[in-house]
Structure formats: C-alpha cells, structure tokens
Amino acid sequence: MRISDSELARLQTRCRVKQAGWGTTGYRMNEDELINALQDTHLLLVGYEKVTARVIENSPSLQLIAVSRGNPANVDIQAAEKHHICVLHTPGRNAIAAAEYTMGLILSQARHITQAERALRSGKYLGNPAADFSTCDTSADVIWNLDGDNPYTRFSGNELLGKILGLIGFGHVAMQVAKYAQAFGMQVNVFSHKNDKKQAEEHGVCFVD
Known part of the structure; x- marks a missing residue:
C-alpha cells in the first residue's frame, strides 16, 4: 500500500518501518519476496499482495495484518487464525470517493x-x-x-432540488450519497432488507417496501 510522507513520518516515530512491494515499486511481491520482507516484522500493512498460508507460516514474528481494502480477500484468514494473527481491514474506505463520483454522475445526467x-x-x-x-x-x-x-x-436540464432519489441498500456508500443528495435538497428513499427505522431517523431518509 502507498503511504503519504506525513503518515510515514508519524509511523516512524513509533516503530521501524520497511517499505516494499506494490506501494513502493508498483509491482506485487510473490510469496518468496514477501516472506523475505517479513522476517523480523511484527505488523504488515498490505494492499494487494497475497498473504497466503505459506507466507504466514514462514513469518514467525508476524502478529498483525492490516489490509487497506474493504474485503481482506488477499489474506488467508484461516491460516492467520491458526497462528493467532489478528487481521484488520477497512470497510467503507472508498465510501466518500464513490459517493462523490455517484453525485457527479447524477449531476451530469440531470444537467447534461x-x-x-x-x-x-x-x-x-x-x-x-x-x-x-x-x-x-x-x-x-x-x-x-x-x-x-x-x-x-x-x-x-433539471434541478435536483425537490427530486426523489431512490437507493437500493444502505451501506457505507449509500449513506454518503444520501448525505450529499440531501444537501442538494433531494428526498431520499431507501429499499433495504434491514429496514431499520432508527437508522432512517438518524440519516433523515425514508425506508420503503
């Protein structure tokens, strides 16, 4: 994964940092390269490299794997559990970007x-x-x-003010879209299997059947 200079500086005040792989070179490391990089490493911040069972088994110092993705699909979770390694991930990490893009598409269509x-x-x-x-x-x-x-x-084109926006599902992205749409004066209707009335009140949306 790529880390900004400011965040890297913060990390370096707390621990020794080694950078390698896709975030540094633009190329994903294979198993052998990753195993070699993880020797004497306690914490792995990873984006796209595959952390397989072989990698985990051959990284005895590893204690925690943090994945900068919504779904840690590139990590062998069972192998991590077997070796008592905690795996973190970042659900909703692109929610704001996706919601902004969605509103951009809506504006583009409405205003041609x-x-x-x-x-x-x-x-x-x-x-x-x-x-x-x-x-x-x-x-x-x-x-x-x-x-x-x-x-x-x-x-x-047409103004967004007063229009009704329908959302299917109400996860991280949809919540952000609803927030932005409401700022434009739109009414937001949501269809979700959860149909959580409390959540609807908190976000000012209307759940529909």
Missing part, C-alpha cells in the same frame, strides 16, 4: 454536463470569435438564441 462539454469542444455552438468581446453589443462569438437546435433547449 457531458453532452454540453462535448458540444462545446466540437465547436457546434461557437461562431466567429470577436477581436474584443467587451466592445461587442451582442455575444458575437456565441450562438445563443431560442430558435431550432440551441444550447438552452438542449442542455438546460
């Missing part, structure tokens, strides 16, 4: 941002540029009227 950007780049709605825009009585460099195929009619 992608289509407008493509039309702008193609020059479809641009006329001949003026030498000095400030001296023009009208926007001579932009075709902007209400006749026929025009930007206003084609790309005006």
Whole structure:
C-alpha cells in the first residue's frame, strides 16, 4: 500500500518501518519476496499482495495484518487464525470517493454536463470569435438564441432540488450519497432488507417496501 510522507513520518516515530512491494515499486511481491520482507516484522500493512498460508507460516514474528481494502480477500484468514494473527481491514474506505463520483454522475445526467462539454469542444455552438468581446453589443462569438437546435433547449436540464432519489441498500456508500443528495435538497428513499427505522431517523431518509 502507498503511504503519504506525513503518515510515514508519524509511523516512524513509533516503530521501524520497511517499505516494499506494490506501494513502493508498483509491482506485487510473490510469496518468496514477501516472506523475505517479513522476517523480523511484527505488523504488515498490505494492499494487494497475497498473504497466503505459506507466507504466514514462514513469518514467525508476524502478529498483525492490516489490509487497506474493504474485503481482506488477499489474506488467508484461516491460516492467520491458526497462528493467532489478528487481521484488520477497512470497510467503507472508498465510501466518500464513490459517493462523490455517484453525485457527479447524477449531476451530469440531470444537467447534461457531458453532452454540453462535448458540444462545446466540437465547436457546434461557437461562431466567429470577436477581436474584443467587451466592445461587442451582442455575444458575437456565441450562438445563443431560442430558435431550432440551441444550447438552452438542449442542455438546460433539471434541478435536483425537490427530486426523489431512490437507493437500493444502505451501506457505507449509500449513506454518503444520501448525505450529499440531501444537501442538494433531494428526498431520499431507501429499499433495504434491514429496514431499520432508527437508522432512517438518524440519516433523515425514508425506508420503503
């Protein structure tokens, strides 16, 4: 996994730190390389390397494995349990990023941002540029009227305020999406097998059947 300089400095005040593998070189270590790197190592912070039973069995100093992923699928959990090694993971670690991207897609669809950007780049709605825009009585460099195929009619889109957003499931990502959608003034309806009324009240959403 990759660690920022500031976080690395914090770690180095508490323990000796060795960096290797994908986070440093961009290439995942194989079993032998990982075993060699883990000698005399007590804590492993790992992203994508596979921590197999063989790796665990040949790393006698290892006491804890922290996986920077929502699902520690790259770690042999049974082998870790057998050797009394604690395994940590980070559920919801990308929830904010995924929720922001989701809202970006919603905004793009509602306001036709992608289509407008493509039309702008193609020059479809641009006329001949003026030498000095400030001296023009009208926007001579932009075709902007209400006749026929025009930007206003084609790309005006819809506001999110007052709209209803439906979410299926209410995990880490959905909770963040709901928060952002509410900031835009949207009503959020959720379908989830949990149907937790207390959770609905806490997040200001409406669970539906």
